Amino acid sequence: MDSLDRRRTQPAQTNAEAPLRETASQTAGPYVHIGCLPNAADVRGIYSNDLTVNRILPNAPITISGKVFEGDNIICKDVMLEFWHADETGCYDNGIWHRSITNSTSGLFSINTQMPGKTKTGEGKWLAPFVSVWITARGINLGLLTRIYFPDHESVLHEDPHMNLIPESRRLTLMAKLVNGGYYFDIHLQGPNETVFFDV
């Protein structure tokens, strides 16, 4: 046994368990806004602005909005969503990232962004433009990854190499709708219209 004096200045052992495995996820909980978008949650004065990627979006601005539904078609009003997509040339070096929350009254989320370009698989096959979406909230133990595709590229439903990995009956859950000049995309966490979520 080390001396008491030594133990009072002892460095901690690591909490990490060998062999190293990814730290377990835990739910973001109902108060995720405090940490991730504090100004939007009325915790003002700590950060001058909520986190964003400062990038002036060039041409082709688009809006994407929608709602998130849990079982029984209940609108979720406490969800945080992150959006990540290639720039207009299909490049991720200056990829575009946004964070949004579902409105605490209406449940609507909304971002202003730009249409991403086409990208390629590792084998060099073209992929239709898409936006990756990562969803966290109370009751979601591990963040959910999905994608938004655009109806401008309808051939995506049958010709896209990644879309072809999804059961045909579920592909439409990833297709945004064009409504009043903006894109609209609902996310269903479960139920008959459950959105496709990915393991990458």
Add this chain to the structure above:
Amino acid sequence: MDRSKQNFSKRDYSAQPKANYPDYRSTILRHQGHKLVALPQTLADTKGPVFGHMDLGANDDDLIINYASSGKSAIGERILVTGKLLDETGAPVPNALIEVWQANGGGRYRHKNDGYLAPLDPNFGGCGRCLTDREGNYVFRTIKPGAYPWPNGGNDWRPAHIHFSIFGQGFAQRLITQMYFEGDPHIQICPIVQSIGDARAVNQLVARLDMAQSVPMDLIAYRFDLILRGPNSTVFENKTGGH
């Protein structure tokens, strides 16, 4: 090393919580009926937003004072939380943004939906952030959050915890988790913690008292190391292409 051109190894779901865990009531209507659809990784997954260049505010990493009136500080046990951000191969993840949020010393969040009896602390906001250095080290100061009750159908109390949000180098490494404190008896009876079926994975969420880094007459230190998905060391057949 730039890992953005490499794939990440498959996620080890044995270390992750179950999506459907009815003892945590909110998962009942929010878990998925379908299996996740496996996709090969592309740059959409191996690249991600990076914030390493960000100018953080001077007190962003000090929750004791970052919401406090001038000369005041938050009420509670003053603590320092520090650790390393590594990937599964043990390599440090540098210049990574870590965001944290938590309840105050009495277990109350500064959030309009939290109506717990414990009062708000006028000098505590409950959020902060920091960047890892070149060796993956991070550090922030705060007060130890209180345990709090939550509506889950029973006598439910959350162990004292700090929420963490971590950006790695690729979007596939994105992680939100919670840090618990060594010795807290609530850990073993919390449905949110126990939705992780693997005792070693739970143990990895428990910060350790670190006397070497504690500051006499000032701060008690806790060590909390974080592990993100690592590069795939064996298979390169799905090597990402593109731009």
